[in-house]
Amino acid sequence: MKTNRRKFIKGITGASAGMLLPLGCAPKSEKEKETANAPHIKKNNAPVKASHDVVVVGAGLSGLHAGMLLEEQGFDVQIIEGRQRLGGRVYTLNDVPGKPEAAGEFIGANYARMINTTNKLGLEMHNPDTGGGSNRPWLYNIKGEYINAENWESHKFNPLEGDDRSLLPHRFLSTISHRDNPLEGKPLNAWLEPEFHKYDIPHDQYLRSKGVNEETIKLMNVVIHAGGMPNTSAMNELRRYHVMNFSSGKLTFPDGTGWKMIKGGNSLLPEAMAGSMKNEVQLGRTVVGFKEADGIVTVYCADGSEFKAKHVVCSIPITVLRNVTFEPYITGITKEAIFNMDYGLSVQAHFIINEPFWEKDGMEPNMWTDGPLERFAVRSKREKSDPHAGLAFINGPESLKFRLMTDDQVFDYVEQKLAELRPSTKGTLKRLMIQSCERDIHGAGDWVYWQPGQVKKFGNHMRKNHGNIHFCGEHTAIMERGMEGAFESGERAALDIILNA
Amino acid sequence: MEQKLLRKRFRFWCFPLVSLFFIGCGDSKKKEENKIEFKTKKQDPVVKNVGAPATIPQSENKLGRRMFLLCAACHNVVEGEPHKVGPNLNGFLGSPAGAKKDFEYSEALKNKNIVWSEATLRAWLENPAGYVPGTKMAFVGVAKKEQQDALIAYLEEVTK
Numbered sequence: 001m002k003t004n005r006r007k008f009i010k011g012i013t014g015a016s017a018g019m020l021l022p023l024g025c026a027p028k029s030e031k032e033k034e035t036a037n038a039p040h041i042k043k044n045n046a047p048v049k050a051s052h053d054v055v056v057v058g059a060g061l062s063g064l065h066a067g068m069l070l071e072e073q074g075f076d077v078q079i080i081e082g083r084q085r086l087g088g089r090v091y092t093l094n095d096v097p098g099k100p101e102a103a104g105e106f107i108g109a110n111y112a113r114m115i116n117t118t119n120k121l122g123l124e125m126h127n128p129d130t131g132g133g134s135n136r137p138w139l140y141n142i143k144g145e146y147i148n149a150e151n152w153e154s155h156k157f158n159p160l161e162g163d164d165r166s167l168l169p170h171r172f173l174s175t176i177s178h179r180d181n182p183l184e185g186k187p188l189n190a191w192l193e194p195e196f197h198k199y200d201i202p203h204d205q206y207l208r209s210k211g212v213n214e215e216t217i218k219l220m221n222v223v224i225h226a227g228g229m230p231n232t233s234a235m236n237e238l239r240r241y242h243v244m245n246f247s248s249g250k251l252t253f254p255d256g257t258g259w260k261m262i263k264g265g266n267s268l269l270p271e272a273m274a275g276s277m278k279n280e281v282q283l284g285r286t287v288v289g290f291k292e293a294d295g296i297v298t299v300y301c302a303d304g305s306e307f308k309a310k311h312v313v314c315s316i317p318i319t320v321l322r323n324v325t326f327e328p329y330i331t332g333i334t335k336e337a338i339f340n341m342d343y344g345l346s347v348q349a350h351f352i353i354n355e356p357f358w359e360k361d362g363m364e365p366n367m368w369t370d371g372p373l374e375r376f377a378v379r380s381k382r383e384k385s386d387p388h389a390g391l392a393f394i395n396g397p398e399s400l401k402f403r404l405m406t407d408d409q410v411f412d413y414v415e416q417k418l419a420e421l422r423p424s425t426k427g428t429l430k431r432l433m434i435q436s437c438e439r440d441i442h443g444a445g446d447w448v449y450w451q452p453g454q455v456k457k458f459g460n461h462m463r464k465n466h467g468n469i470h471f472c473g474e475h476t477a478i479m480e481r482g483m484e485g486a487f488e489s490g491e492r493a494a495l496d497i498i499l500n501a
Numbered sequence: 502m503e504q505k506l507l508r509k510r511f512r513f514w515c516f517p518l519v520s521l522f523f524i525g526c527g528d529s530k531k532k533e534e535n536k537i538e539f540k541t542k543k544q545d546p547v548v549k550n551v552g553a554p555a556t557i558p559q560s561e562n563k564l565g566r567r568m569f570l571l572c573a574a575c576h577n578v579v580e581g582e583p584h585k586v587g588p589n590l591n592g593f594l595g596s597p598a599g600a601k602k603d604f605e606y607s608e609a610l611k612n613k614n615i616v617w618s619e620a621t622l623r624a625w626l627e628n629p630a631g632y633v634p635g636t637k638m639a640f641v642g643v644a645k646k647e648q649q650d651a652l653i654a655y656l657e658e659v660t661k
Contacts, residue, residue, distance in 0.1 A: 187630030
């Protein structure tokens with residue numbers, strides 16, 4: 001079991017003060033801004049006691065979608081959310097130049113439920129210049145040596161052979177993992193079938209069995225977005241690329257594009273979804289416990305609020321459930337899953353760049369490294385008047401090193417490592433914000449990943465209800481992943497209630 | 502080979518969360534690669550995904566209409582309403598699968614030579630990817646007979 005000291009301490013502080021919990025990932029002024037971003041949501045601090053047909057816990061995409069479907073079917077639905085903002089892992093960073101998305105970013109042409117909801121609510125989608133240094137290649141730094149993309153094919157550190165030598169290091173993981181994918185041609189939920197349990201083994205072990213060499217595996221490990229190769233099931237990766245490729249080339253938006261974003265920022269979608277509900281979504285209601293008796297579930301919040309409902313839809317990330325009480329207790333496999341599952345992290349340290357350091361040293365601005373910072377990217381400007389902005393983005397095993405750091409410590413660490421790697425950055429960076437989906441008590445990370453053996457053990461148990469508590473959230477999806485997975489899971493939880501009503 | 506790699510690179514784009522970096526920090530060729538891989542042909546504005554009307558017709562068949570919620574994100578049923586990620590189903594029963602002119606079906610479905618009837622619809626709904634391997638319909642299927650019955654009856658009623 002993994003513990004998280006930072007979360008624990010914050011939880012205590014927040015709860016004992018009887019106050020709204022601080023957002024670990026946001027600057028201090030963020031609270032007001034977040035409220036301002038959702039004008040139709042009034043902050044209501046007074047504890048309430050209320051009864052509804054259904055209470056939905058969590059105002060991310062899965063909870064909001066479940067809430068909307070249930071309301072359309074005539075249920076009286078109250079959605080409550082622990083944070084002071086809507087959207088969960090859909091979060092447009094409006095205070096960062098270029099307004100990048102913190103997490104859920106691209107709406108694929110196959111994201112049927114998400115596209116349908118977006119259209120229904122009258123929001124527009126578009127294909128912006130996605131910020132980022134999209135006009136610039138990576139400068140690789142591997143084993144301490146700088147390598148330009150054009151030199152990679154012939155470089156001595158290139159561990160591949162033949163045609164593969166033209167494959168750039170940042171493509172290794174997704175390309176090589178997907179080769180001869182045993183799920184190819186199978187339905188999206190095939191990864192749960194017993195015939196594939198033989199792939200529920202460490203990903204490095206799987207790759208070695210396919211003849212992939214150690215140096216290649218090391219470079220694949222840099223950005224695995226999970227707990228590292230030995231700690232990640234090969235099935236986690238095979239499923240990831242299977243889902244990603246399932247509709248590729250078969251589905252596009254009517255204008256021929258393969259992805260879109262919400263015009264004005266993806267956060268507008270959860271805000272519009274919340275705005276469509278009859279009962280105003282309540283923010284700042286951190287759920288601390290559930291109790292079910294005589295077919296009625298009581299939901300207890302940190303602020304003393306109590307909600308009663310016949311059914312509860314619970315979208316809390318599975319690892320966060322470790323800190324929530326259940327009466328009757330959760331036992332057996334579900335309990336084991338709650339205490340053993342884990343989430344892939346990304347830690348983003350956002351900066352304003354006062355001087356373009358890349359002009360000083362004459363190298364490419366964007367770096368992809370096998371070192372402690374993994375990646376640093378300079379965002380291209382959306383508006384000419386925007387300042388230069390950039391971020392360190394750590395989402396491989398190195399991201400785990402930040403769990404015990406405060407935001408200031410993250411900045412100190414990042415700046416120091418960056419200065420070692422790229423001396424020209426010294427004194428050019430102004431700190432903006434640290435963003436990670438994990439750095440507050442409500443979040444668990446970017447998405448759940450399966451450790452070796454967990455697909456077999458837990459795969460079919462994630463959706464199992466606990467009495468009248470129905471779980472949803474990206475971690476319970478079996479077909480789609482990411483944002484569409486969240487929609488899928490909310491739909492399933494809502495239908496569980498609707499079809500049994 | 503390179504072509505294959507380019508295609509794979511694009512695929513990463515639709516991947517939320519980590520994609521921040523793949524899209525944010527790639528090279529300028531990406532936009533063109535996008536065009537290489539995806540059919541850019543313009544379609545009739547009737548399928549334009551903006552403010553698409555969607556009616557879920559009322560019915561005495563309550564279970565059937567509820568089951569249809571699993572389909573409604575992708576399919577309209579009312580005549581004249583646009584296609585969504587899936588085709589408008591109006592009038593599909595009795596016709597060959599993959600026949601709507603302005604919708605792009607998977608080769609797998611077109612080549613299967615299905616004519617939609619209660620029996621073929623049931624086989625399809627029970628396990629779409631099992632019945633038509635290679636379909637692009639990402640639907641888990643309906644296992645319970647009672648639910649299949651209700652959904653088929655609803656579809657018969659509302660797609661006439």
